Amino acid sequence: xxxxxxxxxxxxxxxxxxxxxxxxxxxxxxxxxxxxxxxxxxxxxxxxxxxxxxxxxxxxxxxxxxxxxxxxxxxxxxxxxxxxxxxxxxxxxxxxxxxxxxxxxxxxxxxxxxxxxxxxxxxxxxxxxxxxxxxxxxxxxxxxxxxxxxxxxxxxxxxxxxxxxxxxxxxxxxxxxxxxxxxxxxxxxxxxxxxxxxxxxxxxxxxxxxxxxxxxxxxxxxxxxxxxxxxxxxxxxxxxxxxxxxxxxxxxxx
Amino acid sequence: xxxxxxxxxxxxxxxxxxxxxxxxxxxxxxxxxxxxxxxxxxxxxxxxxxxxxxxxxxxxxxxxxxxxxxxxxxxxxxxxxxxxxxxxxxxxxxxxxxxxxxxxxxxxxxxxxxxxxxxxxxxxxxxxxxxxxxxxxxxxxxxxxxxxxxxxxxxxxxxxxxxxxxxxxxxxxxxxxxxxxxxxxxxxxxxxxxxxxxxxxxxxxxxxxxxxxxxxxxxxxxxxxxxxxxxxxxxxxxxxxxxxxxxxxxxxxxxxxxxxxxxxxxxxxxxxxxxxxxxxxxxxxxxxxxxxxxxxxxxxxxxxxxxxxxxxxxxxxxxxxxxxxxxxxxxxxx
Numbered sequence: 310x311x312x313x314x315x316x317x318x319x320x321x322x323x324x325x326x327x328x329x330x331x332x333x334x335x336x337x338x339x340x341x342x343x344x345x346x347x348x349x350x351x352x353x354x355x356x357x358x359x360x361x362x363x364x365x366x367x368x369x370x371x372x373x374x375x376x377x378x379x380x381x382x383x384x385x386x387x388x389x390x391x392x393x394x395x396x397x398x399x400x401x402x403x404x405x406x407x408x409x410x411x412x413x414x415x416x417x418x419x420x421x422x423x424x425x426x427x428x429x430x431x432x433x434x435x436x437x438x439x440x441x442x443x444x445x446x447x448x449x450x451x452x453x454x455x456x457x458x459x460x461x462x463x464x465x466x467x468x469x470x471x472x473x474x475x476x477x478x479x480x481x482x483x484x485x486x487x488x489x490x491x492x493x494x495x496x497x498x499x500x501x502x503x504x505x506x507x508x509x510x511x512x513x514x515x516x517x518x519x520x521x522x523x524x525x526x527x528x529x530x531x532x533x534x535x536x537x538x539x540x541x542x543x544x545x546x547x548x549x550x551x552x553x554x555x556x557x558x559x560x561x562x563x
Numbered sequence: 564x565x566x567x568x569x570x571x572x573x574x575x576x577x578x579x580x581x582x583x584x585x586x587x588x589x590x591x592x593x594x595x596x597x598x599x600x601x602x603x604x605x606x607x608x609x610x611x612x613x614x615x616x617x618x619x620x621x622x623x624x625x626x627x628x629x630x631x632x633x634x635x636x637x638x639x640x641x642x643x644x645x646x647x648x649x650x651x652x653x654x655x656x657x658x659x660x661x662x663x664x665x666x667x668x669x670x671x672x673x674x675x676x677x678x679x680x681x682x683x684x685x686x687x688x689x690x691x692x693x694x695x696x697x698x699x700x701x702x703x704x705x706x707x708x709x710x711x712x713x714x715x716x717x718x719x720x721x722x723x724x725x726x727x728x729x730x731x732x733x734x735x736x737x738x739x740x741x742x743x744x745x746x747x748x749x750x751x752x753x754x755x756x757x758x759x760x761x762x763x764x765x766x767x768x769x770x771x772x773x774x775x776x777x778x779x780x781x782x783x784x785x786x787x788x789x790x791x792x793x794x795x796x797x798x799x800x801x802x803x804x805x806x807x808x809x810x811x812x813x814x815x816x817x818x819x820x821x822x823x824x825x826x827x828x829x830x831x832x833x834x835x836x837x838x839x840x841x842x843x844x845x846x847x848x849x850x851x852x853x854x855x856x857x858x859x860x861x862x863x864x865x866x867x868x869x870x871x872x873x874x875x876x877x878x879x880x881x882x883x884x885x886x887x888x889x890x891x892x893x894x895x896x897x
Contacts, residue, residue, distance in 0.1 A: 375772050397774065405772040409765030415580045416573065427569020428773045482772075 326353040328511045334383035343369040345534035358525030359515040365531040367515045388479045404473035404481040408488045411469050414458040429476035463494035483514040522554040530561050537561045570783035592745040615642035615662045622668030652684045659683045659694045742799045853878045
């Protein structure tokens with residue numbers, strides 16, 4: 310399924326089911342406070358945008374949610390599991406893709422998929438079926454045995470995303486997934502995000518592209534380690550009396 | 564198990580697809596071994612000699628035969644006078660001229676004393692010394708066997724026997740040496756590079772976010788190189804054996820087990836910082852510790868000389884210490 314515009318995307322966010330809860334999250338690096346008392350919830354099935362200028366602390370927060378970094382203090386639950394005690398359970402339920410697209414350059418497309426399927430313990434029968442579907446969706450069937458290194462950046466990103474949700478996680482974390490590509494390629498990437506969301510996967514995405522912010526169900530805007538605003542793009546625009554998210558962002562981050 | 568299997572498979576893809584890695588793993592050890600084997604030599608073979616036999620009796624003929632059948636010498640030419648000796652040496656091919664005096668055999672039997680003159684080209688003193696001592700040995704050995712009652716031409720000849728390496732073959736020294744060097748190179752360098760590469764490429768985070776346990780990641784990184792090290796060890800021992808004739812007297816399995824131990828315990832996978840404190844202190848007299856640090860700093864961090872000053876001083880200090888100990892020990896034994 311490929312969607313031609315975000316408007317076709319059927320919202321199936323369940324507003325009363327929290328999949329991520331964050332309370333008073335603090336992360337300090339020495340005397341520098343990267344995350345200053347963050348409190349927010351993410352609901353199941355929504356596309357949650359995490360915005361902020363470089364160095365605002367968004368990647369730090371995302372890394373804590375993924376278990377890559379430990380918080381200094383605060384309570385965090387991801388997919389219903391405690392981040393301090395149940396990291397192993399969290400890991401099985403999340404997918405992750407970083408700005409450095411997360412595939413092995415010297416492996417082929419098929420080998421990358423086999424690796425991830427193996428790491429997440431997916432049976433080979435299921436893997437074969439899902440891989441065929443994935444390659445068909447991305448129109449990469451003929452490139453199956455090509456090395457990742459030879460693919461265009463846009464393809465790599467789409468493939469990396471598809472691999473990140475290959476094990477059907479509850480949440481997928483995307484850390485500036487579309488860096489370095491043109492708006493049209495970004496748009497195509499977002500089609501995949503909508504598809505994942507309509508299949509019930511919660512999407513947590515950091516970005517500094519404001520056109521992408523418009524595509525999110527809700528966005529939080531961070532500045533200097535604090536969340537300065539958190540709402541739907543429509544309500545934020547209304548509140549700040551702005552034409553688009555760009556203006557909202559400029560007013561908040563100055 | 565399935566997780567680990569997929570991970571190890573991927574590691575093999577990385578290794579087998581990178582020509583540089585393959586070159587370091589297999590090209591270097593084999594080339595090094597062959598170069599060491601053919602260039603560095605403490606034994607002689609096929610050295611060209613010339614013989615000026617004034618006596619031409621049965622005894623000198625037999626001695627000549629013995630010399631030439633030993634495998635150490637090849638007869639370049641027979642001389643008819645002493646005039647050409649210098650000219651022959653200048654050509655460079657002939658390294659030794661053997662001169663038997665008149666009536667060598669007769670004198671030997673009658674007077675119990677006959678002289679053979681050895682003239683060697685000492686432009687390579689080491690080779691000259693080896694050539695003359697091999698010749699002396701063969702001549703004395705022959706005379707002793709043929710005429711047991713005679714006193715030797717050389718009054719006192721110490722009988723030297725080199726245990727474990729009877730022929731003083733240098734291959735016995737450099738085959739194990741190369742093995743240690745190569746295994747250090749592979750286990751230390753290649754595994755740390757492969758881990759650093761994951762960090763650089765950003766794929767390490769994917770592994771950390773995944774349900775892979777740290778122990779699986781470590782095993783997944785170590786095992787492929789361990790397997791390759793064993794293959795490498797096998798190749799080195801085989802070349803040593805079949806090309807240079809180094810025997811493996813002990814158990815091959817034990818050899819490999821010790822090798823594995825070295826790879827696992829060399830401080831390569833266990834950072835020094837996580838060793839118990841006594842081991843950390845002990846590690847400071849281990850030159851490999853400093854070598855590893857310097858290798859890592861230069862290769863991975865691009866450190867300059869002054870960043871490495873501490874390691875440099877420590878390693879030089881250890882070098883001087885061990886060298887002095889060696890000299891002191893040497894003096895005591897001679």
